Amino acid sequence: INLQKATFTISAPDIRSLPAEGGIEVAFAGRSNAGKSSALNTLTRQKSLARTSKTPGRTQLINVFEIAENKRLVDLPGYGFAKVPLEMKKKWQKALGEYLQKRESLKGLVVLMDIRHPLKDLDMDLIQWAADSELPVLALLTKADKLKQGKRNSEVLQVRKKLAALNADIQVMAFSSLKRTGVEQANNIICQWFED
Ligand code: GTP
Ligand code: MG
Numbered sequence: 001i002n003l004q005k006a007t008f009t010i011s012a013p014d015i016r017s018l019p020a021e022g023g024i025e026v027a028f029a030g031r032s033n034a035g036k037s038s039a040l041n042t043l044t045r046q047k048s049l050a051r052t053s054k055t056p057g058r059t060q061l062i063n064v065f066e067i068a069e070n071k072r073l074v075d076l077p078g079y080g081f082a083k084v085p086l087e088m089k090k091k092w093q094k095a096l097g098e099y100l101q102k103r104e105s106l107k108g109l110v111v112l113m114d115i116r117h118p119l120k121d122l123d124m125d126l127i128q129w130a131a132d133s134e135l136p137v138l139a140l141l142t143k144a145d146k147l148k149q150g151k152r153n154s155e156v157l158q159v160r161k162k163l164a165a166l167n168a169d170i171q172v173m174a175f176s177s178l179k180r181t182g183v184e185q186a187n188n189i190i191c192q193w194f195e196d
Contacts, residue, residue: 001194003187006044006073011061013091015098018062023070025105026190029096029126030112032078035142035177039112040065040075042177043187050075060092062099071194072105080122100129108136108193110186115141115152115174118159131168138189139163144174144181 012018028036037050050063063075076099077092100106109130113123118141130137141159144152152174160172171189175182 001068001071001191003043003067003073003190004045006046006049006065006067008049009064009066009072011063012095013061014095015062015102018099018103019064019072021104023072023105024107024194024196025064025072025074025103026108026110026193027074027076027099027103027106028110028112029076029100030078030142031114031120031122032081032084034078034112034114035175036078036110036112037075038177039110039140039142039175039186040073042180042183043190044073060088062095067194073190074099074106079126080120100126106135107196108138108190110138110140110190112140112142112175113159115144115147115155118155119162127163127170128166131166131170134168136169136193137171138186139170139172140175140182140186141173142175142177144176145179 028040030036037052040050041047060077065073067073077096111127127137141156156172156174163170163172173182173185
């Protein structure tokens with residue numbers, strides 16, 4: 001499996017518009033502005049596959065990218081951003097919730113959190129839900145370039161320790177799209193999920 005083979009498939013407003021179930025999907029979830037779309041571009045080595053933005057709330061649809069037949073990466077709308085009209089938020093949060101709860105093809109979840117403020121309540125809810133659902137999690141602590149090495153490492157250890165308490169299949173690592181930190185390891189874990 002080669003993530004660089006990713007091609008855009010569809011932007012779906014709800015789960016009914018997604019490709020038929022079957023195969024394996026790995027989804028990218030996290031707070032608005034955490035760096036989900038950037039990580040997707042970095043991992044696929046394609047500059048503008050997923051749309052990124054300084055403005056939180058950029059990704060409002062479920063964006064699907066095909067890697068190989070029946071193997072897909074999914075960029076999900078972010079959560080936890082207050083400054084969005086309520087009606088819009090309701091719509092895309094519904095799509096997110098439905099995707100997570102109902103999508104049978106979902107086999108692995110990449111949870112992206114800004115390394116400077118990880119494990120917010122909604123992140124914990126999501127990770128706890130994945131643990132309860134026996135869905136493997138790769139927690140990427142994004143924008144690692146914003147911290148010095150020492151602080152970066154201590155953040156990773158702290159998050160790892162907190163999540164170890166859940167006794168689930170959860171891996172934690174620092175990630176930077178800017179400096180390409182953690183890209184190789186994240187790539188390997190995701191490819192492993194696709195091959196299981
Ligand atoms: P939504 O679609 O709104 O939920 O956001 P998102 O999680 O997809 O975030 P996105 O990838 O659009 O990135 C948000 C902002 O963070 C952009 O301004 C990016 O340039 C910036 N960013 C993303 N990754 C990194 C990184 O590794 N380092 C730094 N310094 N900035 C980053
Ligand atoms: Mg996005």
